Amino acid sequence: MKRRIIARATVSATLVAALSVSLSASLAGCSRGGEGEARPADALETSSWAQPPLIEAAVRDGPMVVVRGRAGPDARVVLRGADGAAVAVGADASGRFELRVPATSGDIRLTPEVQVGEDAAPSPETLVLIRGGAGPIALIAAGEPTVRLDGQGMLDAVDSDGSAVIVSGLAAGTAPTVLIDGVRAVVVEASGGRWRATAPGGAPAVIEVGGERFEFxxxxxxxxxxxxxxxxxxxxxxxxxxxxxxxxxxPDRAP
Structure with missing residues (x-):
């Protein structure tokens, strides 16, 4: 059965992804702490030590991409490719972690997980680093609006499964007015300034967010x-x- 996009859909399947380069020799050290937030703080159930990690920020830093987030206290956090290559680090006593992923000119896709002995608790999200982080950096998940981790803009992403379209982004204040093909869409605000607008049907031609026009x-x-x-x-x-x-x-970000 085809999975439909719905607001706050629950996703249990791990997206299958492939690394463009091997990371098997790239286990990186960890410096404690992290800033920025892609998901609301209460999205992580800290009462369970086997919960998947919460990716909050990812920033290109020279030859590396620095990935920060939260997991259970002292949890082992892994970013893993489909070929089994991975980078891993231990979270601190408050659950904060920082991982450094080698950046290349190719595209990188990684599945975050928490490792417990020989078992793992994978995230339903996939971390995508287009052009090794020189392009967009995003968290994608089936049935969910994509979360951008690179820069700021009026519009983060447009997602569709063919039956519905989700337009989404992050606002510093009040959620913006959204027009889809000239029709005002209902905007739903979420925690942390995130917003989304859902429309049925096929591909729109023009999307306007806060007065800024995007040719889809x-x-x-x-x-x-x-x-x-x-x-x-x-x-x-x-x-x-x-x-x-x-x-x-x-959409491209302004320089």
Whole structure:
């Protein structure tokens, strides 16, 4: 059965992803602390030590991408590719962690997880580093609006599974007015300044967020996780089940 996009959908399947380079020799050290927040603080159930990690920020820093977030106290946090290569670090006593991922010119996709002995608690999100973090950095998950971790803009992403479209972003104050093909959309505000607007049907042509106009380039056909340039941004499509797929469009950020 095809998975539909719905607000706050619960996702249990781990997205299958592939690393563009091997990270098997790249276990990095950890410096404590971290700033920024991609998900509200209460999204992590700290009462359970086996919860997946919460990625809060990812920033390109020279030859590395620094990934920060929270997990259970003293948990072992892993960012893992489909080939088994990984970088890992231990969270501190408050659950804070910092991982350093080698940045390359290629695209990198990693699944965050908490490791407990020989078992792992993987996240339903995939961390995507387009062009090794020189392009968009985002957390994608089936049925959920994409969370951008790079820079700031009026519009973070446009997601669709073919039956519904989610327009989403982050606002410093009140959520912006959103027009989809000239029709005002209902905007739902979430914790931490995040907002989303959902529309039924096919691909819109024009999206306006807070008065800024975005020409939407369409959804595309491929579904193999390969990011491609599409209009003034990047498009990424991936399978979400035996017959489903989700497409994300990430508009370019201003320099």
């Amino acid at each position: 380039p369409g959804f595309g056909a491929q579904s193999d996780f390969t990011p491609v340039r599409a209009g003034q941004g990047w498009r990424l499509t991936w399978p979400t089940g035996p017959s489903g797929r989700q497409t994300t469009w990430l």
